[in-house]
Amino acid sequence: MTSDARTPDPEKEKRKIKSAKKMKEIMTSYYIEAKTAEQTGKKVAWITSGGPVEPLLVMDIIPVYPENHGAMIGASKMGVDLCEKSEQMGYSRDLCSYARADIACSPVNGGPIGGLPKPDMLICCNNICGTVLKWYEVQARYYKVPLFILDTPFCHTEFSDEARKYVRKQVDEYIRFLETVCGKRCDFDRMAEVGKLSVTGQRLWQEVLDTAAHKPAPLSAFDAFFHLALIVTLRGTQTVIDYYTGLLEEMKERIRSGIGAVENEKYRLLWDNLPVWYRTKWLSEKFSSHDACLVADTYTSAWCGSLKYIDENDFLGTMAEGYSRIYLNIGVDEMAETVIDMVDKYDADGVVMHSNRSCKPYSLGQYDIQRIVQEKRKVPTLMIEADMVDERSFSESQIETRIDAFMEVLKAR
Amino acid sequence: MMNNLELFRSIAKNPNGYAEGLKKERGGKIVGYFCSYAPEEIISAAGAVPFRIFGKGDIALADAHLQAYSCSLVRGALEDALSGGLEFLDGVVFPHTCDSIQRLSDIWRMNAGTGFHIDVVLPVKLDADSSKEYMTDVMKKFVRDIEKSLGVSISADSLRACAEKYNRIRKYLKKIFEIRSKNPAVIRSSDVHAIIKASMVMDRDLLLKELASLVEELQKEPEKGKPAGKRIVLAGGICNLPDIYSLIEDSGGDVVWDDFCTGSRYFEGAIDLNGDVVQSIAERYSNRVVCPAKHSGLFPRGEHLVKIAKENNAKGVIFLFLKFCDPHSFDYPYIKEMLDREGIPSMLFEIEEQLPSEGQFKTRCEAFLEML
Numbered sequence: 001m002t003s004d005a006r007t008p009d010p011e012k013e014k015r016k017i018k019s020a021k022k023m024k025e026i027m028t029s030y031y032i033e034a035k036t037a038e039q040t041g042k043k044v045a046w047i048t049s050g051g052p053v054e055p056l057l058v059m060d061i062i063p064v065y066p067e068n069h070g071a072m073i074g075a076s077k078m079g080v081d082l083c084e085k086s087e088q089m090g091y092s093r094d095l096c097s098y099a100r101a102d103i104a105c106s107p108v109n110g111g112p113i114g115g116l117p118k119p120d121m122l123i124c125c126n127n128i129c130g131t132v133l134k135w136y137e138v139q140a141r142y143y144k145v146p147l148f149i150l151d152t153p154f155c156h157t158e159f160s161d162e163a164r165k166y167v168r169k170q171v172d173e174y175i176r177f178l179e180t181v182c183g184k185r186c187d188f189d190r191m192a193e194v195g196k197l198s199v200t201g202q203r204l205w206q207e208v209l210d211t212a213a214h215k216p217a218p219l220s221a222f223d224a225f226f227h228l229a230l231i232v233t234l235r236g237t238q239t240v241i242d243y244y245t246g247l248l249e250e251m252k253e254r255i256r257s258g259i260g261a262v263e264n265e266k267y268r269l270l271w272d273n274l275p276v277w278y279r280t281k282w283l284s285e286k287f288s289s290h291d292a293c294l295v296a297d298t299y300t301s302a303w304c305g306s307l308k309y310i311d312e313n314d315f316l317g318t319m320a321e322g323y324s325r326i327y328l329n330i331g332v333d334e335m336a337e338t339v340i341d342m343v344d345k346y347d348a349d350g351v352v353m354h355s356n357r358s359c360k361p362y363s364l365g366q367y368d369i370q371r372i373v374q375e376k377r378k379v380p381t382l383m384i385e386a387d388m389v390d391e392r393s394f395s396e397s398q399i400e401t402r403i404d405a406f407m408e409v410l411k412a413r
Numbered sequence: 414m415m416n417n418l419e420l421f422r423s424i425a426k427n428p429n430g431y432a433e434g435l436k437k438e439r440g441g442k443i444v445g446y447f448c449s450y451a452p453e454e455i456i457s458a459a460g461a462v463p464f465r466i467f468g469k470g471d472i473a474l475a476d477a478h479l480q481a482y483s484c485s486l487v488r489g490a491l492e493d494a495l496s497g498g499l500e501f502l503d504g505v506v507f508p509h510t511c512d513s514i515q516r517l518s519d520i521w522r523m524n525a526g527t528g529f530h531i532d533v534v535l536p537v538k539l540d541a542d543s544s545k546e547y548m549t550d551v552m553k554k555f556v557r558d559i560e561k562s563l564g565v566s567i568s569a570d571s572l573r574a575c576a577e578k579y580n581r582i583r584k585y586l587k588k589i590f591e592i593r594s595k596n597p598a599v600i601r602s603s604d605v606h607a608i609i610k611a612s613m614v615m616d617r618d619l620l621l622k623e624l625a626s627l628v629e630e631l632q633k634e635p636e637k638g639k640p641a642g643k644r645i646v647l648a649g650g651i652c653n654l655p656d657i658y659s660l661i662e663d664s665g666g667d668v669v670w671d672d673f674c675t676g677s678r679y680f681e682g683a684i685d686l687n688g689d690v691v692q693s694i695a696e697r698y699s700n701r702v703v704c705p706a707k708h709s710g711l712f713p714r715g716e717h718l719v720k721i722a723k724e725n726n727a728k729g730v731i732f733l734f735l736k737f738c739d740p741h742s743f744d745y746p747y748i749k750e751m752l753d754r755e756g757i758p759s760m761l762f763e764i765e766e767q768l769p770s771e772g773q774f775k776t777r778c779e780a781f782l783e784m785l
Contacts, residue, residue, distance in 0.1 A: 089746055090745060090746030090749060091742065091743070091745075091746060092742035092745075092763075094482065094736065094737050094739070094742065095739055095742055095743060096739070099743075126537055129512055130511055130512045130515070130537065130706055130739070130740065131512065131739055131743075133537060133708055134705070134739065134740055134743030134744070135743070137708065137711055137743070137744075138743060138746075138747070140711055141711050141712075141747060147711070149537070149538045149541075149708055151536055151537045151538045151544060153509070153534040153536070153547075154509055154515055154532075154534055156507075156518060156519060156522070156532040156534070157522075157532070160534070160554065162547060162550040162551060162554055163534065163547075165547075165550070166536070166543055166544070166546070166547035166550070169542075169543035169546070169547075170541070170543050173541060173542075173543055331519045331522075332516065332519035332520060332523065333519065333522075333523055355480055357480075357482050360482075360483065360512040360513055360516065360739070361512045361515065361516060363480060363482075364479060364480060364483055364512070364513060364516035364517070364520070365516045365519055365520060366480075367477060367478050367479070367480075368478060368519075368520055368523060368524070
């Protein structure tokens with residue numbers, strides 16, 4: 001032992017992202033505000049991660065994200081206990097672990113923050129999966145609060161005119177729903193402002209992610225998993241813009257100073273699917289030990305991937321199309337094309353895919369994506385079988401062996 | 414008696430073989446489809462025989478495309494296509510339902526080689542004004558898509574005739590369920606299953622003729638003296654295991670009704686023959702008994718199951734779920750609770766693959782029926 005554990009390793013300190021402290025503060029005060037909503041008289045809406053949050057902000061409703069909560073449960077390694085509780089409630093172990101953990105949290109106020117604040121309404125957008133529909137039905141029965149569903153038709157090969165008309169109509173239904181629940185009118189001028197803030201925030205988040213195209217990458221996918229929380233939970237606020245502006249500046253500074261996320265970045269990899277929340281540190285260190293950096297991922301870019309369909313000057317008129325055409329709501333072949341574009345953009349040497357038992361829309365089709373990417377870009381790929389929150393589906397020794405073998409292949413090239 | 418039961422049995426046992434024979438014998442188009450939300454009336458009106466894809470066991474080729482945590486229906490169907498079992502198909506129609514079928518559609522389109530591929534991207538919520546309108550738009554789009562794929566033109570008259578034909582088919586199927594519920598000894602449940610399954614693949618004109626004569630014969634059957642078994646309602650998604658019915662019957666149970674998509678969900682709900690026929694078809698699919706992958710309020714599925722259990726004097730409910738079927742698994746706790754409140758005992762059994770869990774099912778089934 002040569003180093004004293006209490007003295008920070010200067011090499012590690014240099015690589016730490018300084019903005020992270022600010023981010024923790026923002027998230028803490030966000031959750032305090034949400035948890036004290038009852039005292040302040042504000043209404044709380046639970047909303048899916050890919051849901052249209054902007055109208056909630058306009059109506060002064062605090063949005064709360066059960067999926068973000070699920071990620072926190074996973075990261076704090078409380079997933080197994082809660083998942084087992086849900087199984088005792090009659091839910092199959094094969095169901096999504098975010099849903100299971102969240103459903104089990106409700107009656108006991110469990111989890112790392114003692115449960116989410118009670119919802120006054122539930123907003124469910126099925127652009128990410130059909131699971132959220134069932135999950136929100138469960139919670140609507142439990143909390144006995146109104147449920148609004150924004151139904152975004154799946155885009156196998158096209159986004160039809162029929163679908164465009166349907167989602168546009170639902171935006172009006174959504175606004176009417178909020179007006180009824182809140183007992184006040186929607187301020188459309190403010191809606192336009194929030195829409196612009198949302199688009200600006202999404203653009204900045206994309207710019208932050210883009211900096212990883214630089215060699216060495218100033219941030220890794222593991223950093224992105226952490227910093228993602230803001231674009232998910234506070235999209236449409238100035239807070240997001242200020243924070244990502246600072247983060248972007250820090251990334252540019254790191255590029256100027258040649259600071260990479262990984263000390264000796266030799267191999268650049270792409271990550272597919274949700275993080276393995278209870279093992280992000282372990283996975284990050286494992287890949288770093290092979291001088292490999294996961295420079296980008298398909299997950300965190302999902303919150304800015306459909307910007308091209310949104311007109312910031314007609315946010316309300318176009319947001320539903322943007323929400324309908326996100327990464328998870330498109331066909332497997334289009335997803336494969338997106339992965340290939342990312343391989344090119346970030347100059348990736350390989351792709352690591354998390355086959356996630358919890359998420360069928362993300363995982364079914366991965367084998368085909370894997371084959372297409374291998375054929376078209378000749379880069380090796382690795383498939384890891386795991387689950388985002390339920391640790392019982394994670395075999396450390398098996399995954400370690402597979403990562404080591406995969407890295408041997410990469411090094412031999 | 415009832416020679417046509419043999420016909421249903423043989424078709425249900427080998428639907429692919431039946432379809433191959435049909436094609437060889439008289440040509441014509443056969444269009445594969447998934448799930449009871451496929452608008453068969455429109456496929457029929459386009460001059461094709463709608464063929465529900467049930468899949469097969471012994472998964473090998475599908476493993477290269479689908480993880481082990483997808484259900485046996487999804488994996489088995491892809492296996493059937495990849496192993497060449499569905500070469501008689503001219504195309505397939507995928508209605509949007511659950512996450513697994515949604516992704517199967519993509520994988521199928523990219524790999525299966527079974528002719529044209531149409532996605533019918535139905536609404537997921539069915540109870541809003543916008544979604545009712547969208548349902549009609551989707552049906553209109555499907556008419557255009559299948560006209561183009563099959564190179565035909567569908568007239569309003571032929572569509573209306575097909576809608577009427579399906580109304581009659583569904584009425585007969587329901588009649589068979591009613592006859593069985595009244596007098597379970599008249600027809601074995603495995604035969605009722607065979608009839609429903611065959612109905613989803615047969616030449617529909619022949620089907621209608623056969624159903625008519627079968628119902629006539631069944632109505633003539635005298636009440637049988639066999640001591641009545643315990644009356645059971647089955648609930649779940651697809652049940653494609655004829656042996657399950659014999660196991661229940663051998664354990665002392667009589668299946669009197671079900672809430673399956675290969676059962677009552679297939680025939681419930683008639684098409685209004687007045688007014689715009691496409692819109693009427695859309696309304697039938699918006700209003701029929703809902704599948705858990707669709708949304709139509711928070712309690713209709715539980716209320717419906719309680720209702721059919723009571724109407725049919727069921728002593729208990731057996732849930733039969735395909736393992737990895739998310740929509741059904743999410744609904745199970747609340748529906749079970751509703752049954753509990755009504756004093757209707759229930760049991761859940763997950764079906765993994767085709768056969769291996771049968772011994773286990775028999776043991777549990779016997780214990781459950783004994784308890785009733």
